[in-house]
Amino acid sequence: MSEIVENPRRGIVAAVIGLGSMGLGMARSMKRAGLDVVGFDVASAAVDRFVADGGRGAATPAGAAENADVVVCVVVNGAQTEAVLFGADGVASAMKTGAVFISSATMDPSVARALSQRVAALDLHYLDAPISGGASKAASGELTIMASGSARAFDTARPALDAMAAKLYELGDAAGTGAAFKMINQLLAGVHIAAACEAMTFAAKQGLDLARVYEVITASAGNSWMFENRMPHVLAGDYAPLSAIEIFVKDLGIVQDMARSERYPVPLTAAALQMYLAASGAGMGRDDDSSLARLYAQLSGAELPGLIGERQSR
Structure with missing residues (x-):
């Protein structure tokens, strides 16, 4: 009898905040790899598209982040990332202790460092992880990810990162380096x-x-x-x-x-x-x-x- 190999990604919950051309592809890639993925976007039609693919949708960022091991934030800039974390219905208040926040927006490194400090104060992990490759690479799970953060942040985020990236560059333990x-x-x-x-x-x-x-x-x-x-x-x-x-x-x-x-x-x-x-x-x-x-x-x-x-x- 052949031995059953357990999928190490099964049972891992990932939330994706921002289901645009990049975020939707990243969410689909993680779902295809076996993660339990829930998505949120300010445009309800984007959430509906992901649900139609078999994913789960949420009405707020906080709702998406509840019980998530990994929260992937795919918005435009540092200000939007801060709002996702700490604004109305922000994810920081909903994330469980030890979960990791993956920040994929392009931003000034000083902003990434400041957000990381605020997240760490809540017993959460922050991974500074901007992306490159475009929508087609996001959809195929072949992005380049330039990431920096603690070893614990990388360990927790690894299943999600592996599902989204063909090339993951681990660039040190300090947020801001990836940015x-x-x-x-x-x-x-x-x-x-x-x-x-x-x-x-x-x-x-x-x-x-x-x-x-x-x-x-x-x-x-x-x-x-x-x-x-x-x-x-x-x-x-x-x-x-x-x-x-x-x-x-x-x-x-x-x-x-x-x-x-x-x-x-x-x-x-x-x-x-x-x-x-x-x-x-x-x-x-x-x-x-x-x-x-x-x-x-x-x-x-x-x-x-x-x-x-x-x-x-x-």
């Missing part, structure tokens, strides 16, 4: 997207075949992951938001604030941030971050796929 690593990533990502959009629209201004530009550049030294990932949106003229302009308004703003406090120059970040701000001011804030190409087209008269009508309507 700092994420900000370095965001600096590069934001600048690379801006450079890709500038280059592709400049190619359009030269009258080049943009599909051939994409083919040649992705096989050449000038390629970047962001060029390869974002420029198909430009080629398709499809700016439906997978990652919005406002994300980089926020994130590059954080980088610039951090740099200013350290008296460190970040001229490339500053230039890219101005372009994201301009795109937001032009009404593209909720559109895909590849919309910087649209902004360049408006400024230069370059013609991009799908944008001739848009330019005439403005």
Whole structure:
């Protein structure tokens, strides 16, 4: 008779606060791995989607966190994370002693350190664990997670982390370290997207075949992951938001604030941030971050796929 192997994740309760494109995929990945997952989102339709997948839904963050071993918070920034923890119906008052709060929002490292101290005072664990990989990686359980926190926090969170991540980087025992690593990533990502959009629209201004530009550049030294990932949106003229302009308004703003406090120059970040701000001011804030190409087209008269009508309507 074959021996029955017990699933070590079975019986572990995970709450996910924030069921957007990232959080929903993370919740589904944990459920697929055998965790008991309950979700909450301010948009009831997002909760309904997760329940339709066989998950459990909650009416409040506190309701989701009751009896949870792990609470995964997938919101936009530090202020929203603080509200999830300590606001009305916040999870901190509902979590059981020894549970771990996994913070996945992008935020200033100093904010992560402050939240960690407040959580620790309640006999809870805080794992500073920002994420990278996009919605598709979240859905497949193949995120990159940049995490820092105590050994106990990692041990408690391990089943959830293993279910969500293909690459888990354990970056030390101090909250804030994971956040700092994420900000370095965001600096590069934001600048690379801006450079890709500038280059592709400049190619359009030269009258080049943009599909051939994409083919040649992705096989050449000038390629970047962001060029390869974002420029198909430009080629398709499809700016439906997978990652919005406002994300980089926020994130590059954080980088610039951090740099200013350290008296460190970040001229490339500053230039890219101005372009994201301009795109937001032009009404593209909720559109895909590849919309910087649209902004360049408006400024230069370059013609991009799908944008001739848009330019005439403005």
